[in-house]
Amino acid sequence: MKTPKHPDLGATLEQSRSGLRDNHRRSLARLLFLFAASALAVFAVLQWFNGYAWIFASELSASVLLFLGAMRLDATPYLQRWIYTFLILLFAFFLAIMLLPDASVAAFVWVLMMPVLAYLLLGRREGMILSVPFMLAGGVVYYLYLGGVQSASGMIDLLNLTLCGILMQIFMHMYELRREEAEQKLVELARTDTLTGLANRSAFQSTLARTIAEGERSGTGFALVVMDIDHFKAVNDTFGHNAGDIVLRHIGRCLAERLRTTDYVGRLGGEEFGLILRDAKPAAAYELMDELRQRIARQQLTCGGANISVTASFGIAQWPEHGREAETLFSVADGCLYSSKRAGRNRIAPAALAPRAGQTDTVAGGAA
Template sequence: MDMSNHQDLGKTLEQSRSGLRDNHRRSLARLLFLVTGSVLMVFASLQLFNGYAWISALEVAAAGLLFFGTPRLKNTPHLGKWVYGYLIALFSFFIAIMLVPDASVAAFVWVLIMPVLAYLLLGKREGLILSGPFMLLGCVVFYFYLGNIGSAASMIDLLNMVLCGCLMQVFMHKYEARREEAEQRLVEVAQTDAMTGLANRANFQSTLARTIAESERSNTAFVLVMMDIDHFKIINDTLGHDAGDYVLREIGRCLQERLRTTDFVGRLGGEEFGLILRDVRSEAAYELMEELRLRIAGRELSYGDADIQVTASFGMAQWPDDGREAEALFSVADQYLYRGKRAGRNRVASPCAQLSPGVV
């Protein structure tokens, strides 16, 4: 059984709620820190020549903090706090610059970049919560900056600012919502076996690894089961691959109907399925698999004019008795599965064979 490393896509999706994978988010944050710090140093020099020494000092201090944080973003476990601190300080700085007497009207364009940075680094919900109030505050500051808006020209300037801000906010919110939906669909496709709708091999392996980690922490046993449809090749050879696909879908449906909500099932490839039975010992797992075996054997499958009789063989491995690592569990379950096949198929092969008469 190939146990090559597969990324846990569920965890990846959680990490990408900010619009970026975690490593990309870190890289972007480092770039923003570096660029912002460099730009602040330039503006600090200009502000000093412009007569605003206090602003220059603040910009130099902020640049120093950004340069200090840039290399630490690569591995810090507190990336979210760094991002929030950066965005809140940056947005506050934008507002402060706009409040400076004789501020350039061009300073107000920085308000429009707020939702872009917030949604990209924080995601839809947190991006809205952070950027919304700052955008509103920016529009209010611009209103007071204009002073008398009785003239048509001043009203046009205010409307341009408000409308552009609203459009930018709505656009980023819609974009992020669509991106999340699209990524969710992609992750589901990447995790799902297209034929049966069950978890695919990569998803099953990542779930098994996560189950082992959880069991190590809680010291709770679970059982890994390998299941194989008996004589599946004969179905494909005699009735065609469409009939074989139909059988796979029906077996997948049967597995989903019988298993508990805490259990997990996936198609590992071909006619082979894997099951993870959580919080259970071999004896109880055997009874469940024996019931499932009988359920499959008694299921009447009709494909066109043909009635298809299907049976399945099962091999079981108990964690941690049969191994603490995924490779060891797969090996033991495989051994019992093929022991059951050699003994005549349509049976459950288990390490607790001596406890149940008739079991392999």
């Protein structure tokens, strides 16, 4: 079984701070950097003619830094820090231009851009934390700009900006909340086997890759088990595919109910299942699978008035003893599974582990 060459969708989205993946966030941040740099260059020239030399120097310096930053965005490992710094400085700049003595009333429209940029680049939680204080500050600055609300027209102006800002904040928050919920459902569908409710092949491979990476860091071993239902084709041929589906769902429940909370199980395809037994020594992994094998063998299912009994065969590989790569572990576990099939099925074959005295259902890896 080959590991996927594309990044796992679920893991990628879990690591992302917003609905955008990091490469998309970099592209959007680069666009914002370039736009802000160009706008600041234009405003710097205008401020020079307005007689604000210090603002001209500040805006021109910021423009140069943003142009340089846009060229470095693809390479920086500190994307989140860059985004935070950019947004904080940008929002502070919005407030600064509103505080200028000759500020235009049009400058206050930038307040409404704060939640849009914050939620888009930072996600729901962090976007709210950053945007709300700046929007409140913008409202206070606008109140000061109006010089009070003694007249009805002043109150109308203040309410227009306030209500629009509140609605923008609520809409962005609700949109991000609903988007996250829909995205999570799509991720679950993409990672779940619809028949058994277990993880599908892609999700299992991704979890195995992460488990190996965790093992490399901590030095903690684990067991990879490949399990196959014996004579499953005969079940479909004799009782129909509906009975086969019932058997698969039953096996899925058995695996999910019996395994520890630290273990992981998935359907690899057809009648084959995979199990990751974290921090399980060879003897413990064997005993757990033998108990599961016996449980499957002694249970009967009823379908259309017929009683159906199935058994399962297992192959076990141990990390790192039998390989440090996912493909190597699968190859060893598959070899053990085929050994247990050839030896009569309803057996467990741990790799490179001799049978114990008095046990007839254990096969050494590679045995005929």
